[in-house]
Each structure stands twice: as structure tokens, then as C-alpha cells.
Amino acid sequence: MRDWNVLAVSTAYMWVLLAVACQILYYAMLPFLGSTANRYELIPDPVLEQFAAEHEAHTGTPGSRPPTGGHPDMGSGRYTMAAGYKSWMGMQLG
Numbered sequence: 001m002r003d004w005n006v007l008a009v010s011t012a013y014m015w016v017l018l019a020v021a022c023q024i025l026y027y028a029m030l031p032f033l034g035s036t037a038n039r040y041e042l043i044p045d046p047v048l049e050q051f052a053a054e055h056e057a058h059t060g061t062p063g064s065r066p067p068t069g070g071h072p073d074m075g076s077g078r079y080t081m082a083a084g085y086k087s088w089m090g091m092q093l094g
Contacts, residue, residue, distance in 0.1 A: 040068065040069045042083065042087040042091055043069060043079050043080065043083050047070075047082050048070060049065075051082070052065050
């Protein structure tokens with residue numbers, strides 16, 4: 001029977017693959033790690049309370065409130081516009 005070694009690479013290539021896998025994982029997690037910490041300071045609860053009645057009407061759940069931190073607003077939505085320019089700039093800079 002024939003040995004079908006199609007691709008022969010160095011054993012050091014394993015380290016290259018590990019480094020690439022680590023970079024992929026890092027860049028996949030970066031949006032969540034970078035912006036989440038600032039959100040709770042940039043969109044305060046009094047701003048979110050302005051939208052409580054609208055949120056309750058559209059979700060159909062009595063007593064529901066907008067999520068803490070303004071999720072899913074990513075910096076150009078209703079919550080950030082109500083919070084003002086300083087909050088918007090903080091969201092954009094991460």
C-alpha cells in the first residue's frame with residue numbers, strides 16, 4: 001500500500017497554527033471585552049428609564065425595563081442619542 005503524504009510540513013508549524021488560533025479567538029472576543037465595561041457608565045439608568053414605557057409597550061411584557069447598559073444599542077441608537085454626545089463619543093472610542 002502507498003503512503004499518501006500529501007502535505008509535508010515542519011513540526012514547528014504546529015506553533016504557527018496555535019498562534020493563529022489564539023489570534024482568531026482574541027479578535028472574536030474583542031468586541032465583547034472592549035465595550036462592555038464602559039457601557040454601564042456611558043448609558044446611565046435615568047436615561048434608560050425614559051424608555052421604560054415604550055419598551056414595555058413594544059415587548060408586551062408588563063413591568064419590563066430596557067436592559068442595563070443599553071443593549072443592543074451599539075453607540076448609534078436611541079439610548080445613546082438620549083444620553084448625549086459625551087456618551088456617544090465614549091461608545092465609539094470603546
